[in-house]
Amino acid sequence: MLRVLVCVSGGGTNLQAIIDGVEAGTITNTEIVGVISNNKNAFALERAKKHGISAECISPKDYESRDIFNKQFLERVNAYKPDLIVLAGFLVVIPPEMIAEYRNRMINIHPSLIPAFCGTGYYGLKVHEAALKRGVKVVGATVHFVDEGTDTGPIILQKAVEVQNGDTPEILQKRVMEQAEWKIMPEAIDLIANGKVTVEDGRTVICD
Structure with a gap:
């Protein structure tokens, strides 16, 4: 079973397409283990909660520096133990360490x-x-x-x-x-x- 973590900044229409695909069985062998947004008001978080998916906000604005945010962000991502990270309209620069760790496992x-x-x-x-x-x-x-x-x-x-x-x-x-x-x-x-x-x-x- 592919463990998918979705990162999104806004309304989450692509997230919804993924949720619908998993629930309809057109996306097989897959579970959405979590949704992360950098925007606490993102409707994507509501979409996730409606379908019983863990959802949280991690924003660079809440940290003293980008380096601290990057470290915390990667820790939260790793906590979900994802096999695949899906960026679905995620307007945050991905830390180089995260790109390296999830080489060919982030789309x-x-x-x-x-x-x-x-x-x-x-x-x-x-x-x-x-x-x-x-x-x-x-x-x-x-x-x-x-x-x-x-x-x-x-x-x-x-x-x-x-x-x-x-x-x-x-x-x-x-x-x-x-x-x-x-x-x-x-x-x-x-x-x-x-x-x-x-x-x-x-x-x-x-x-x-």
Whole structure:
């Protein structure tokens, strides 16, 4: 059974997609052991509690320094003994020590087809604003392992979404969530839970 810890900063729509997948049996061999947020008002915490999942807030604002926060954050993460950490809209810089400890065991969802519109400064609506400004016809989402860079880890799954006439960043964001993010994040977790994802030379290999 894959023990999954989800880290999230906001509403938790991707978290909900994961919860729904586990409860519906489309994500197999998986249990969500906890949810951590850096925002005590994050609705994601309420989503977790509603489904009987342990939930807590650990915020950098509550610590004297970032180093102290990083140490405490890693201790709390380790307490859940996760096999996989899922960053589902988690707007906190992950400590290098944690990336090293959970190499190829931490995944992130990004609302673009990496390497387009990714890296420092590209998050949330900013991604969709940039895509519309550039005039691309296809956008999408990417699930990837986390490494020391920003959105640079090995790619696991990607799904494309068409841009439509009249799209605003908000409308496009919603479509990317519904048609891509909420589908490939649960799928990636299921693949990992069933031992179908390996990393070779910085690239993922997915077994049938």
